[in-house]
Amino acid sequence: MSESNNHKRILVTSALPYANGPSHIGRLTGAYIPADIYVRYQRLMKRDIVYICGSDEHGVPITIQAEKEGVKPQQLVDRYHAMILDEFTRMGISFDHYSRTSAPIHYETAQDFFLEVYEKGILKKKTQQQWYDEKAAMFLSDRYVEGTCPICQNPEARGDQCEKCGTYLDQMQLINPKSKVTGTAPVARETTHWYLPLGDFQPALEKWIGEKTHWKDNVLNYCKGWFQQKLEDRAYTRDLEWGVPVPKTDRKGNPIEGAERKVIYVWFEAVLGYISATKEWAKKIGQAERWRDYWQKEDTKLVHFIGKDNIVFHAIIFPAITIAYNQNHRKDDTYVLVSEIPACEFLNLEGAKLSTSRNYAVWVKDYLEKFPPDPLRYTLTSILPESKDSDFSWKDFQAKNNSELADILGNFINRSLTFTVKNFDNKVPAPGTFAQADLDMLSEIKQAQKETGEFIEHFRFRDACKRFMDLARAANKYFNDSEPWKKIKTDREQCATTLYVSVQIVRALAVVMLPFIPFTAERVWRMLNLPGRAEDQDWSKIAESTVESGHSLGNIEIVFTKIDDDVIQKEVDLLNATIEKKAAETAAATKAEPVKPAIPVDDFMKIDLRSATVLHAEKIKGSSKLLRLELDLGYEKRQVVSGLAKFYKPDELIGKQIILVANLKPAVIYGVESNGMVLTAGNDETLKLLMPERNIPNGLRVS
Ligand SMILES: [Zn+2]
Incomplete structure (x- = not known):
């Protein structure tokens, strides 16, 4: 690739x-x-x-x-x-x-694309109903309207998407819609928009993506999911004031009818x-x-x-x-x-989902007030969610900083340069005859350069990061095994060779580390007192021993400072306090949520609730939120789709007993038929399944 x-x-x-x-x-x-x-x-x-x-x-x-x-x-x-x-x-x-x-040049580009497809007659003009807020006198685009999701009954689904089940919605599908602007119930009103008929492009897109066999599975699976559902017409325009305006005339100067007060949809x-x-x-x-x-x-x-x-x-x-x-x-x-x-x-944070609205996050500007950028760059690279979600924890950050950056990388650089400065008058010594260990170390540089580069080329950044740190590991071992602090007294020539090789490694490390931790790379470069900057070097020449004997080193400083336990504990405490505060607020808000209008008991009796056991559970391709469940109702087996993927792993559900709304009309979600709804409690972040207190026969009526 x-x-x-x-x-x-x-x-x-x-x-x-x-x-x-x-x-x-x-x-x-x-x-x-x-x-x-x-x-x-x-x-x-x-x-x-x-x-x-x-x-x-x-x-x-x-x-x-x-x-x-x-x-x-x-x-x-x-x-x-x-x-x-x-x-x-x-x-x-x-x-x-x-x-x-919002730059003028962007308005030009976006309008040029609009006009090109408009003038070719590709866009379809359609008049459709949309929710209109009479009090605010405006159409309610996207997130301006919320309501109940027709698929999973989440009462807070947005006009463009239900966050709970992940379904992309047409806002007219919302049940009990509510305007986010005035809080009133909107009315349906007709408006005209241009639509891109995505379905017309599906064959070309499928053929093109079909050739991308080396793309990551997550990308290919999402696309397949979309293709399976069949691509539909997508509105290219919106009734809004803020955005790139739809041009009033085409490129020949003919007016474009209906362009007033319309902007291009942000995603187009x-x-x-x-x-x-x-x-x-x-x-x-x-x-x-x-x-x-x-x-x-x-x-x-x-x-x-x-x-x-x-x-x-x-x-x-x-x-x-x-x-x-x-x-x-x-x-x-x-x-x-x-x-x-x-x-x-x-990326998750301390085992929970990051959330800007709950302020559950590590903010970059807060971080930078306390720590330098490189340890964060290094930690995030080493846990990059390349193929599945991953987790950032402060303890792990501390461990990466202290035991990898400081103890391995920083330690090697500092001890080898300091030893050279002290014992060889601040100058790179002339090497004697290279022993096998010296030659092996020099070829390890070559190997690290090649492999780290290949990993980056293939977007395997975690592996690349580990490979670069392995070079520092090998260098530390080489320094230990060579024992220059003993050899200085017994075999000065051998000691000089070790230090000569060590300085070459430090130079190589400065370039290899640059993509990952650029600030440190430049500092180390200055310590080496070499001309130019680390970022101007040539990766393919990393393994060449170019620091000459007799070259004077610069000022040697500690490369990484260790972070103490109490400093890390403060960060953990800060996050915990945020969670506790939010939990208290959520509980108060739920209690305060008004109870829905009373219904006759007959209405409730129309709902047929049954106990069932989960026989099988799996993720639905193309969706990060949905699971396909196979249920045993005793008298029959059922397939349902449920928005549980964020809260439960498929394996942990198998064998669990749940309560099912057994007489919901079937719905097709992500191409999978769903025959019923599993009862849950909680919201987007705290969802829990409702289960019988002890096992009961399957298919029992619940009332
Ligand atoms: Zn939903």
Whole structure:
């Protein structure tokens, strides 16, 4: 899969962060740390590479947040754009350019794409019913409306998606809808929108993704799930004030009827932000047309680093818009499709789900007030959720800092350089004859360079990180086994050889560590007193012994400081306090939730509740929330779909007895038929199954 060798240039993008709040470690982990490692490595490989990102500044969550804070959307995004960029910079994320989707150049790009597909007649204009808030005099797009999910009965489903069962909803499917603006019940009113008929592109998309056999399973499975459900028309526009306006005229100057007060749906323009940002970058470097090399030449390798929640937009929607744009278009103005989507799963925190709304997170700006960036970069890389969700814990962070960065990497660098400074007048000694151990160590550098690089090339960042640390491990062992502190008295020449080799290793380490912990790499480079910067070096020459005998070293400092138990305990206590506070609030809020209107007992008797045992449970492909359950009701077996995947592992459910709503009309969810609903209590974060207090026969009626 080392396709970069067949490509002339690489364009790397990280998901555009949403400019409605500060960054936490979950955000960093998914799309930025791995991308930055990849980019820094490719730069050291002297490849032609550009790294692009920017803030995503449109969409309903921005306007809702702005209303909450009593500011204009532009003021809100100005503030968070600056904050997010500052956090990234301090964490060493080395974008070539960081733009924003409220930039004029982005409006041009997004409108150009709209007009191209509009003028080709690809977009369908449809008049459909939408929820309208009469009090606020506005249509309720996306999250402006909430109601009960028709699939799982979650009372807080949003207009675009039910977070509990993961189903993407049409807002008109919501039961008992409520406006988020005024709290009133909206009325159905007709509005006209343009739709992209995604279904028309399904054959082309399926064929194209069919060739991506080397893509990660999570990405391929999500796509298969979507294809199975059949792609449907997706509204390209919204009734909103804030966003990229639908152009009022086409490119010939003819008016576009119905364009007033309509904006392009955020997900149809945000992905184009990568293109706008590349255009801005090209202008910045004084070669305004240079962006075309990266977007419009087929020998570009386009790599999108994203989290799994963005897979559909990068693997299906963006490619579909691009295919639509390219159709019957001048050959010199068509766009490349993505080559690689190394999507990450999610990062949890101390065993629980990260949550910005509950303030259950490690915020980047808080972290940076207390610790340097590199130990966090290193820890997050070593636990990167590459193929499944993973967990960050402060104890683990402390262990990685103290026993790996400080005890292995830092220790080797400090002891070998300090020993050289003390015993050889601050100069790299001339080596004597190399013994086998010295030669072995030098070839281990070569091996580490090769293997670390291959892992990065294949998006296996955890393995790459471990391989680089293994070089430091081998170096420590070499230093111990060579015993220079004894040899200095008995065999000065042998001691000199050990230190000569050690200095070469330190130099190699400075370059190998750079993609992972760039700040430390540059510090070590300065300690070596070598010209230029570590980031200017050539990865392929890491193993060459280029620090000459007689070279004077710089000031040697401690590379990593150990973190004490009480410092870590403070962080753990802080998180626990957040959980306790939120739990108390949730309990109070639930108690206060008004009881639904009274119903006659006959209505309740219509519901047929039965006991059943789980025979089999498995995850549903393409959904992170749903499980398919096979149930034994005694008199028959049943299949149901339930939104339990976040709370229970399939294995732990098998054999458990549950209560089933047995007479719900069947529904098809993610292509799987569901015949009933399993009773649960709690909300999105605390869901629990209801079970009989002791085992009872299956199929018993519950009342
Ligand atoms: Zn639902």
